Amino acid sequence: MRYVLYAILILIAIVCALLLIALVRTLAAPAKTSKWKAKIEPEREALYSKKLSDMVRYETVSREGVDQREKFLGFHKVLEELFPLVHQNLEKTEIDGNLLFKWKGRNSDRPVVLMSHQDVVPAEGEWLHDPFSGDIEDGKVWGRGTADTKCSVMAFFQAVEELLAEGAVPEQDVYLSSSCTEETGGDGCPKLVAEMKRRGVKPFLVIDEGGAIVDEPIGGIKGYYAMLGILEKGHGDIRLSARSNGGHSSYPPKNSPIARLALFASEIEKHDPMDVEFEPEVEAMFRTLSPYGPFYFRYLFGNMWLFRPLLKKLLPKISNQAAALLKTTIAFTMQSGSDASNVLPQEATLTMNLRYIPHQGREASNAVIKRLADKYDLEMSVSNDWDYCEPVSIESDAYHLVERVMNEVFPQLPVCPYVMTGGTDARFYQEICDACIRFSPVVYGKEQMSGMHGLNENIDCFSLPGAVDFYKAVIKENA
Numbered sequence: 001m002r003y004v005l006y007a008i009l010i011l012i013a014i015v016c017a018l019l020l021i022a023l024v025r026t027l028a029a030p031a032k033t034s035k036w037k038a039k040i041e042p043e044r045e046a047l048y049s050k051k052l053s054d055m056v057r058y059e060t061v062s063r064e065g066v067d068q069r070e071k072f073l074g075f076h077k078v079l080e081e082l083f084p085l086v087h088q089n090l091e092k093t094e095i096d097g098n099l100l101f102k103w104k105g106r107n108s109d110r111p112v113v114l115m116s117h118q119d120v121v122p123a124e125g126e127w128l129h130d131p132f133s134g135d136i137e138d139g140k141v142w143g144r145g146t147a148d149t150k151c152s153v154m155a156f157f158q159a160v161e162e163l164l165a166e167g168a169v170p171e172q173d174v175y176l177s178s179s180c181t182e183e184t185g186g187d188g189c190p191k192l193v194a195e196m197k198r199r200g201v202k203p204f205l206v207i208d209e210g211g212a213i214v215d216e217p218i219g220g221i222k223g224y225y226a227m228l229g230i231l232e233k234g235h236g237d238i239r240l241s242a243r244s245n246g247g248h249s250s251y252p253p254k255n256s257p258i259a260r261l262a263l264f265a266s267e268i269e270k271h272d273p274m275d276v277e278f279e280p281e282v283e284a285m286f287r288t289l290s291p292y293g294p295f296y297f298r299y300l301f302g303n304m305w306l307f308r309p310l311l312k313k314l315l316p317k318i319s320n321q322a323a324a325l326l327k328t329t330i331a332f333t334m335q336s337g338s339d340a341s342n343v344l345p346q347e348a349t350l351t352m353n354l355r356y357i358p359h360q361g362r363e364a365s366n367a368v369i370k371r372l373a374d375k376y377d378l379e380m381s382v383s384n385d386w387d388y389c390e391p392v393s394i395e396s397d398a399y400h401l402v403e404r405v406m407n408e409v410f411p412q413l414p415v416c417p418y419v420m421t422g423g424t425d426a427r428f429y430q431e432i433c434d435a436c437i438r439f440s441p442v443v444y445g446k447e448q449m450s451g452m453h454g455l456n457e458n459i460d461c462f463s464l465p466g467a468v469d470f471y472k473a474v475i476k477e478n479a
Contacts, residue, residue: 022303029302032291034223036413038443038462048464049141051082052154053134056143062119064184072097072180075118083157085164090176093195097180098188100195103160105170110204112478113175113196113433114159114471116152116440117182117189117209117425120145125455140458147459148452149209151467152440153178159471171479175203182425185384189425196432203433205398207474208426210438211418213410213463215445218321220293226406227418229438230392230399231281233324234356235423236385238369239349240264240378246338246346257348258337260376265332265350273368274327276312277359278304281391281417282325288416324421328365329355354385355421362387389430398435405473409441409466441470 058078062068076099080087090101099118105111121144123131129142136142141151156176163170175196179188196203210229217225242257278286283304290301300307316323323329331353338345354369356362366382373380392399394417406415418438426436443463451457 018306022299022306026295026299026302029291029298031295031298032414034225034292034412034414036224036410038466040462041465044465044468045461048154048158048468049136049461051158052141052146052151052459052464053136053143054078054082055150055154056134056141056145057132059132060119060145060180061122062181062184062186064186067096068180069097072118079157082154083161085161086157086176089164090160095191095195096188098192099176099178099180100192101160101176103170103174103176105173107171108173110478111173111175111201112474113177113203113206113429114156114474115175115177115179115206115208115425115429116149116156118150118153118178118180119183120148120150121183121453123457128456131457136461139461141461142456142458144457146457147442147444147448148457149440151442151459151464152209155441155464155467156471158468159475162468163472163475168476170475172204173201174475175201179425185423189428193428193431201432203429204435205401205474205478206426206429206433206436207402208424208429208436208438209440210420210422210424210426212440212442212444213413213466214449215443217416217418218289218293219319220297221289223292224413224443225289225292226410226413226415226439226441228399228402228406228415229420229424230394230417231279231358232389232420232424232427232438233328233422234354234362234386234388236354236356236362236366237351237383238354238366239351239381239383240373241381242348242350242376242378244344244346246344250342252344255377257345260378261335261348261350264372264376264378267372268330272316272327272330273372274330274365275360276316276326277357278308278312278326279358279391279419281394281419284394284417285325285419288414292414324355325419326357328357328360329421330369356388358388358391386427389427389436390434392435392437396435399437401477402437402439402474405470405477408477409469409473441467 058075060075090103093100123144129135131144134143177192181188211227213224214227215224216222217227242260244257286301290298333353334351337348354365356365370380403415420438424438426438429436443460
């Protein structure tokens with residue numbers, strides 16, 4: 001008994017010592033604050049806002065399975081009017097409404113691709129401003145596509161336009177890439193990548209949408225931060241079917257199709273079967289942000305060597321956002337049964353959307369679902385699926401280039417690696433490029449985040465000059 005007591009006392013002493021070491025390390029590390037504020041440049045803001053407004057006024061909603069090339073050719077005429085030097089001096093390739101421009105540089109060994117999509121999602125509901133008005137009011141450009149992502153298209157076209165006006169010649173080849181099927185998961189970007197492969201081009205760096213300059217990226221982290229997307233999760237739609245002989249609802253059997261699907265969904269909701277881990281990229285994000293947080297945040301995330309097991313248990317329970325960074329997520333999205341309230345279905349279905357994470361990718365995650373489906377006698381089919389993208393190394397030359405540009409264009413703005421939980425066209429470029437960074441150099445506050453794919457989408461006019469300067473600097477710095 002005495003030895004057990006000694007062991008407990010030693011264990012308590014070790015724990016206290018570790019907690020004390022973590023406390024000393026936290027107190028010794030200086031707390032930081034994000035001090036960046038956007039420069040106010042009224043003349044440039046007015047010019048860029050007007051160009052973006054013109055682009056938004058041309059409706060470019062994409063429809064799955066519909067040939068809309070003629071619509072997008074009309075949008076290309078708008079681009080030609082807004083950016084005449086780009087169209088006069090760059091080699092233009094159009095493939096079914098998708099665009100690829102090449103600006104020949106002095107060298108071709110480190111080409112860079114600046115990309116974002118032309119198409120937008122439908123605009124439904126009641127808006128403060130007509131969704132395709134392009135209104136400029138209250139210091140914002142309003143309309144569908146302002147934030148997602150005609151702002152980026154405008155910014156990199158304008159960057160090249162201004163450099164051409166200065167007589168600049170890039171040190172390396174520059175490509176401007178813009179698909180018209182991103183929002184429908186179509187084949188636009190794959191066609192552009194196929195063209196790049198045909199030419200034998202292997203980009204040194206691709207910059208697409210994804211992260212942005214975000215206000216308070218995590219609760220408790222105040223100020224603005226540049227969140228560079230370096231890892232994109234995978235995607236899969238899984239449909240489960242439960243079958244029976246149907247029948248009248250007045251004598252229902254046990255384990256009917258809907259009941260089995262409900263038990264399946266309930267088990268996942270109560271006992272999530274997916275593994276929770278800190279990917280190196282996620283840990284790098286928390287490590288970068290920790291000095292900017294309140295004391296508890298700095299204490300916990302600044303000492304991951306000690307608190308990692310606790311955080312793995314705690315974070316998914318208190319934050320859906322954190323859960324999406326730590327595991328493959330499961331979202332139940334669609335269901336069906338019989339067509340009448342008094343008829344048992346011969347087949348009921350449940351559809352879920354999975355977002356795969358590297359430590360439990362597509363095959364491993366789907367295998368987990370298959371085991372549970374078999375338990376409840378459910379048939380399973382998988383569609384529209386792809387695995388996670390290989391992460392960009394934060395030690396790579398390409399990442400350091402973007403980081404250096406950010407420090408130059410946005411002084412005092414903290415730069416942080418970020419994990420993309422949604423999907424982008426950049427995943428198609430992964431086939432030919434090892435450094436696809438998902439980042440739009442514009443400011444997304446809470447209003448912009450809620451407006452994307454929602455009501456009253458808008459972008460702040462003050463964020464547009466910095467976006468243009470970012471792309472100009474990438475072109476200049478890539479030597």
